[in-house]
Amino acid sequence: MLQMERYYAERVGDMQGSDIRDAFKLTEDTNVISFAGGFPAAEAFPVPLIEEIMQSMFRHDYSGLQYGPTEGLEELRRQIALMMDAEGVPSEVENILVTNGSQQALDLVSKIFLDPGDYVLVEQPGYVGGLNAIGNYQGRKVGIPMDDDGLRIDIMANKLKDMAGKGQHPKFIYTVPNFQNPTGVTLSMERRRGLLDLAREYDFLILEDNPYGNISFGQEPLPHMKTMDEEGRVIYLGSFSKILIPGARIGWVVASPVVIRQLTIAKQGTDLCSSSLGMKLVLESVLSGKLDAHIESLKVIYRRRRDAMLEALARYMPSEVRWTHPQGGFFVWLRLPSYIDTKALLPFALDEEKVAYVSGKGFHVDGTGHNTIRLAYSQAPEAHITEGIHRLSKVIRRRIETAM
Amino acid sequence: MLQMERYYAERVGDMQGSDIRDAFKLTEDTNVISFAGGFPAAEAFPVPLIEEIMQSMFRHDYSGLQYGPTEGLEELRRQIALMMDAEGVPSEVENILVTNGSQQALDLVSKIFLDPGDYVLVEQPGYVGGLNAIGNYQGRKVGIPMDDDGLRIDIMANKLKDMAGKGQHPKFIYTVPNFQNPTGVTLSMERRRGLLDLAREYDFLILEDNPYGNISFGQEPLPHMKTMDEEGRVIYLGSFSKILIPGARIGWVVASPVVIRQLTIAKQGTDLCSSSLGMKLVLESVLSGKLDAHIESLKVIYRRRRDAMLEALARYMPSEVRWTHPQGGFFVWLRLPSYIDTKALLPFALDEEKVAYVSGKGFHVDGTGHNTIRLAYSQAPEAHITEGIHRLSKVIRRRIETAM
Numbered sequence: 001m002l003q004m005e006r007y008y009a010e011r012v013g014d015m016q017g018s019d020i021r022d023a024f025k026l027t028e029d030t031n032v033i034s035f036a037g038g039f040p041a042a043e044a045f046p047v048p049l050i051e052e053i054m055q056s057m058f059r060h061d062y063s064g065l066q067y068g069p070t071e072g073l074e075e076l077r078r079q080i081a082l083m084m085d086a087e088g089v090p091s092e093v094e095n096i097l098v099t100n101g102s103q104q105a106l107d108l109v110s111k112i113f114l115d116p117g118d119y120v121l122v123e124q125p126g127y128v129g130g131l132n133a134i135g136n137y138q139g140r141k142v143g144i145p146m147d148d149d150g151l152r153i154d155i156m157a158n159k160l161k162d163m164a165g166k167g168q169h170p171k172f173i174y175t176v177p178n179f180q181n182p183t184g185v186t187l188s189m190e191r192r193r194g195l196l197d198l199a200r201e202y203d204f205l206i207l208e209d210n211p212y213g214n215i216s217f218g219q220e221p222l223p224h225m226k227t228m229d230e231e232g233r234v235i236y237l238g239s240f241s242k243i244l245i246p247g248a249r250i251g252w253v254v255a256s257p258v259v260i261r262q263l264t265i266a267k268q269g270t271d272l273c274s275s276s277l278g279m280k281l282v283l284e285s286v287l288s289g290k291l292d293a294h295i296e297s298l299k300v301i302y303r304r305r306r307d308a309m310l311e312a313l314a315r316y317m318p319s320e321v322r323w324t325h326p327q328g329g330f331f332v333w334l335r336l337p338s339y340i341d342t343k344a345l346l347p348f349a350l351d352e353e354k355v356a357y358v359s360g361k362g363f364h365v366d367g368t369g370h371n372t373i374r375l376a377y378s379q380a381p382e383a384h385i386t387e388g389i390h391r392l393s394k395v396i397r398r399r400i401e402t403a404m
Numbered sequence: 405m406l407q408m409e410r411y412y413a414e415r416v417g418d419m420q421g422s423d424i425r426d427a428f429k430l431t432e433d434t435n436v437i438s439f440a441g442g443f444p445a446a447e448a449f450p451v452p453l454i455e456e457i458m459q460s461m462f463r464h465d466y467s468g469l470q471y472g473p474t475e476g477l478e479e480l481r482r483q484i485a486l487m488m489d490a491e492g493v494p495s496e497v498e499n500i501l502v503t504n505g506s507q508q509a510l511d512l513v514s515k516i517f518l519d520p521g522d523y524v525l526v527e528q529p530g531y532v533g534g535l536n537a538i539g540n541y542q543g544r545k546v547g548i549p550m551d552d553d554g555l556r557i558d559i560m561a562n563k564l565k566d567m568a569g570k571g572q573h574p575k576f577i578y579t580v581p582n583f584q585n586p587t588g589v590t591l592s593m594e595r596r597r598g599l600l601d602l603a604r605e606y607d608f609l610i611l612e613d614n615p616y617g618n619i620s621f622g623q624e625p626l627p628h629m630k631t632m633d634e635e636g637r638v639i640y641l642g643s644f645s646k647i648l649i650p651g652a653r654i655g656w657v658v659a660s661p662v663v664i665r666q667l668t669i670a671k672q673g674t675d676l677c678s679s680s681l682g683m684k685l686v687l688e689s690v691l692s693g694k695l696d697a698h699i700e701s702l703k704v705i706y707r708r709r710r711d712a713m714l715e716a717l718a719r720y721m722p723s724e725v726r727w728t729h730p731q732g733g734f735f736v737w738l739r740l741p742s743y744i745d746t747k748a749l750l751p752f753a754l755d756e757e758k759v760a761y762v763s764g765k766g767f768h769v770d771g772t773g774h775n776t777i778r779l780a781y782s783q784a785p786e787a788h789i790t791e792g793i794h795r796l797s798k799v800i801r802r803r804i805e806t807a808m
Contacts, residue, residue, distance in 0.1 A: 001636045004663050007575055007609060009519045009541070017669045042466040050469070054458040062446040065454070065651040100504055100653075104675040111540065115413045132673030136515065137413070171411060205411060232405045247469040247680030249504075259408050265421045269536030271508040275679040276651030 011116070014135045033388035034356040035375040038181060038330050040242050042379075044301050046285075046294050050245070053284040064280030068273040070264050072098025072252070076283040080238070080252050083286075088227040089236065094257040097264060100274045102211055102239040102251030106133035106174075108263045108270065109207055109235060109253070113171050114139045119163065121173035121204070123151060125333070125363030125372065127181045130174045130209065141365040142170065148324060150187030151175060153194035160202045172205035172235075177225065179212040179329025182363045182374035186327060189222050196225060199233055211239040211251075212329035214295055217303040219327050232256040240282050242330075243295050248278030302330065308382040309375065312389035318397050330378035333360070336371045336396060339403050343370065345395065353391035415520070418539045437792035438760040439779040442585060442734050444646050446783075448705050450689075450698050454649070457688040468684030472677040474668050476502025476656070480687040484642070484656050487690075492631040493640065498661040501668060504678045506615055506643040506655030510537035510578075512667045512674065513611055513639060513657070517575050518543045523567065525577035525608070527555060529737070529767030529776065531585045534578045534613065545769040546574065552728060554581060554591030557598035564606045576609035576639075581629065583616040583733025586767045586778035590731060593626050600629060603637055615643040615655075616733035618699055621707040623731050636660040644686050646734075647699050652682030706734065712786040713779065716793035722801050734782035737764070740775045740800060743807050747774065749799065757795035 057064050063073060071077065076098060081091040099105040106129060114120070116138035122131060124143030134141055142163070144156045163170070173195070177187040187195070199206050208225045226236040236254040244250075253263060267273075285291055309332055313323055322335045336342060343359040350356060360372025377385055461468050467477060475481065480502060485495035503509040510533060518524070520542035526535060528547030538545055546567070548560045567574070577599070581591035591599070603610050612629045630640040640658040648654075657667060671677075689695055713736055717727055726739045740746060747763040754760060764776025781789055 001660060004636065004660065004666075007517055008666070009515070009517055009522075011519075012516055012666065012670075015516075015666075015669050015673065017672065039471055042470050045466060045469045047462050047469075051459075051462055054461075055455075057458075058451050058455055062449060063651075065449045065451075065649040066446050067443055067645075067650040100675045100679070103673075107674045111413070112416055112419075113411055113413055115415075118413070129673065129676060136670065136673040232408065241471075245469040245681075246471040247467075247684075249675065249677070249679040249681075256405065256408060262408075262412070262416060262419075265419050266416075266540065268421065269419065269507075269533065269540040270511045270674075271504045271653065272533060273653070275504070275653040275682050277649075277653075277681050277685065278679050280651075281681065 011136060011138050014138050016132055016135055029354070032350065032354045032356050033380060033384050033391065035377065035380065035388060036356040036358050037379060038376040039379055040246060041301060044298055045245050046290070049285060049288060049290055049294070050281065053281060053288070057280055057284060064277050066276060068276040068279060070268050070273050071260070072096065072274060073276070073279045073283060076279050079283060079286045084238075084254055088223055089254055091254055094260060095254050097253040097260045097267070098274050098279060099251045099253060099267070100271060101241060101246070101249040102209060102237045103129050103133070104270070105237045105251055105253045106130050106209070107136065108266050110134050110137040110139060111266050111270070112262050113205070119168050119170040121156065121170050122365060123175055123180065124365055125182050125360055125369060126174065126365070127176055127209070128362055130176075131365065134174065139171070143365040146180070146183055146185060148185055150177065150180065150185050150191055151195065153191045153198065157198060160198060164202065169202065170204045172207050173199070174207045174209065176209045176211070178210055178221070179215065179326050179331070181212070181329070182331050182358070182360065183333040184324045184326025184329055184331040185333075186222065192222065192225050192228065196228055196233075200231070206234045207237070208234050209237045211242050214243050215298060215302055215330070216328040217299060217306060226254060232259075235259065243298065244282060244285055244291065248281050249275055250278045250282045302378060304382055305377040305380065305385055306332075308385040309377040309389060312386045316390050316393035318393065318400055320400055321396060330376050332375045332377065334373040334375060336373065337400065337403070338371050340396070340399055341370045342373050345399060348399075349392060349395045353395050355388045355391040355395070357392065415540060415542050418542050420536055420539055433758075436754065436758045436760050437784060437788050437795065439781065439784065439792060440760040440762050441783060442780040443783055444650060445705060448702055449649050450694070453689060453692060453694055453698070454685065457685060457692065461684055461688060468681050470680060472680040472683060474672050474677050475664070476500065476678060477680070477683045477687060480683050483687060483690045488642075488658055492627055493658055495658055498664060499658050501657040501664050501671070502678050502683060503655045503657060503671070504675060505645060505650070505653040506613060506641045507533050507537070508674070509641045509655055509657045510534050510613070511540070512670050514538050514541040514543060515670050515674070516666050517609070523572050523574040525560065525574050526769060527579055527584065528769060529586050529764055529773055530578065530769070531580055531613070532766055534580075535769060538578065543575075547769040550584070550587055550589060552589055554584065554589050554595055555579060555599065557595045557602065561602060564602060568606065573606065574608045576611050577603070578611045578613065580613045580615070582614055582625070583619065583730050583735070585616070585733070586735055586762070586764065587737040588728045588730025588733055588735040589737075590626065596626065596629050596632065600632055600637075604635070610638045611641070612638050613641040615646050618647050619703060619706055619734070620732035621703060621710060630658060636663075639663065647702065648686060648689055648695065652685050653679055654682045654686045706782060708786055709781040709784065709789060710736075712789040713781040713793060716790045720794050720797035722797065722804055724804055725800060734780050736779045736781065738777040738779060740777065741804065741807070742775050744800070744803055745774045746777050749803060753796060753799045757799050759792045759795040759799070761796065
């Protein structure tokens with residue numbers, strides 16, 4: 001057989017598999033309590049609504065079965081534009097591109113903007129799927145540290161000054177401002193303004209990825225950066241994966257018409273069009289008028305799970321462990337003592353206590369983060385969360401005791 | 405507003421919009437008889453089967469709603485492997501990747517194999533979506549002419565010798581061997597062997613794209629090149645778009661496990677996974693046992709349309725026009741006298757006779773083909789085909805008379 005590797009493109013060297021996707025395989029053992037995969041709760045999918053839609057979806061027309069326009073079904077784009085209007089982003093149909101999940105939007109944006117070696121600012125820790133999309137086009141990722149208010153804009157300002165001195169100009173920053181994956185933190189209002197100021201000063205674009213924004217636990221949502229954007233500098237990404245179902249693979253981009261046109265041309269050669277079946281299902285769900293109530297019910301479910309996790313962490317974790325307090329979304333982020341390697345700890349957690357998590361190292365672009373953990377509370381019922389955190393605390397406690 | 409073009413990557417210069425996608429817009433006028441879009445016949449979609457599947461699809465499990473594995477649902481991969489076995493390509497689950505239509509497979513293969521400037525052999529005329537995918541990664545396309553038996557292997561041999569002399573080594577050839585888009589022609593058995601011999605001699609890969617192979621009008625299908633491949637040199641692409649529905653966006657790749665793994669890593673960063681909804685629908689369709697009978701019914705429909713088109717061409721076209729005689733698939737290819745520019749002719753066809761086609765120029769990589777036309781018979785009923793060809797013949801006849 002041929003050695004295929006010798007035919008590979010250079011970019012293959014920059015491609016990385018995701019620990020998280022691998023971690024899903026760990027969770028097939030039903031005795032394991034898993035906080036690894038950040039999937040939405042399957043039991044909260046609106047199955048009756050979907051079944052109702054499917055019963056009549058194919059009677060009216062063939063648009064859910066045939067090839068669709070590359071940009072997306074026009075009526076779906078119109079409905080998304082209305083949703084964005086309501087969230088403070090004035091939009092028309094020509095501002096909207098429907099994508100195969102927002103992961104495809106990350107790919108297409110990287111495809112039209114990144115030459116090999118181009119600099120991209122990323123959150124550290126940052127969403128692995130975003131880092132992978134950028135890596136696939138050989139973007140050079142520069143990690144900006146995070147705290148409980150999101151990106152450290154002060155550190156970013158210094159970094160940009162340094163970089164400018166060396167002639168290094170980032171093309172864009174990739175950020176998940178609301179209930180970030182993996183940390184659960186939200187970029188504060190002041191820092192949103194600060195980020196826009198820096199983008200203007202150093203002339204880079206902002207890729208604002210907001211899959212979790214609608215899963216908010218009470219606080220008034222902060223304005224999108226796209227809302228504050230007067231120059232077309234922000235490219236906004238949204239998704240139906242967390243508010244409806246991921247299986248439809250329907251996300252969207254909001255940007256200026258010229259960018260939407262270029263992304264559309266890139267998408268033609270990438271997959272012709274998104275799933276018509278998925279687009280039509282999402283469209284009918286939106287038109288049903290039942291999506292808002294469904295989102296409210298999701299907030300209740302995820303809020304309870306977040307509460308259960310924070311309570312269990314407070315009750316069981318040794319004092320050496322620190323964690324974030326998310327106001328929405330799916331994730332809590334743990335920082336363990338620096339002498340603990342969470343990747344090395346994982347087999348013990350699985351074997352001894354049957355609990356799974358994702359080591360935080362893969363969310364870092366500079367090799368740090370060995371002592372961090374991402375926990376997803378989205379998929380486990382409250383009782384499992386309490387029990388799972390108890391188990392995890394025992395593994396960590398034993399590791400701390402061994403080190404003493 | 406910002407001038408966004410100045411942020412674009414270099415590859416944007418190689419990206420091309422498709423005339424064909426634009427042509428779809430022409431066909432919204434219901435008075436126009438269109439041979440432009442090569443969509444499958446919507447009236448032949450198996451709506452009762454799909455409705456039946458949808459009624460129980462969400463009762464059993466959530467796999468059609470949740471995120472799926474990047475490689476595709478395992479049971480679907482197993483069923484595809486069985487289909488490939490039956491077609492003479494021994495396959496296991498790990499040889500199969502499910503993609504978002506076979507267009508995504510073209511993208512992913514280009515993504516893992518093409519560095520900017522790499523040479524790729526392509527059919528001339530060739531499928532625009534394939535040319536676009538290659539262009540998106542800045543592959544240098546070298547067109548190999550076609551005749552009624554497909555690729556001219558003799559010309560290809562000379563070309564490869566020339567190229568080797570200049571140190572130019574193609575990474576792969578992209579070919580649609582059965583009922584090709586846009587010409588409808590099929591690569592002969594002798595030439596399949598010849599192509600494999602050349603691939604071995606000059607050490608390049610073969611990307612065998614076979615979306616139309618199952619829509620065959622009687623002749624015994626020729627063996628896939630993947631069947632004759634003993635080295636893992638052939639990457640095979642299949643699709644459910646023409647035999648079931650395009651709206652599910654489900655295609656697949658057959659390759660060695662090492663290539664499937666690399667494509668999977670590339671797909672993680674590209675869109676995480678294909679539509680679970682689409683995968684599950686396709687899986688249930690295959691498991692229903694009704695797909696073979698459905699394909700037989702499609703062959704009858706498309707054969708009648710092919711017959712109607714060939715009969716009308718023979719009856720109405722002036723003797724200066726030549727065309728292909730497809731034994732399957734969706735397309736007939738016309739060659740007009742060299743003084744006719746079919747792109748310039750199109751507005752007259754639309755305005756004067758209300759008939760649409762795709763000019764063949766966009767299927768050529770060297771700027772030739774100005775006097776060629778692609779006609780799709782897949783979407784028009786027989787009576788429209790006869791009438792549409794009659795109309796087109798009048799436009800062409802007038803143009804020929806003007807030139808005299």
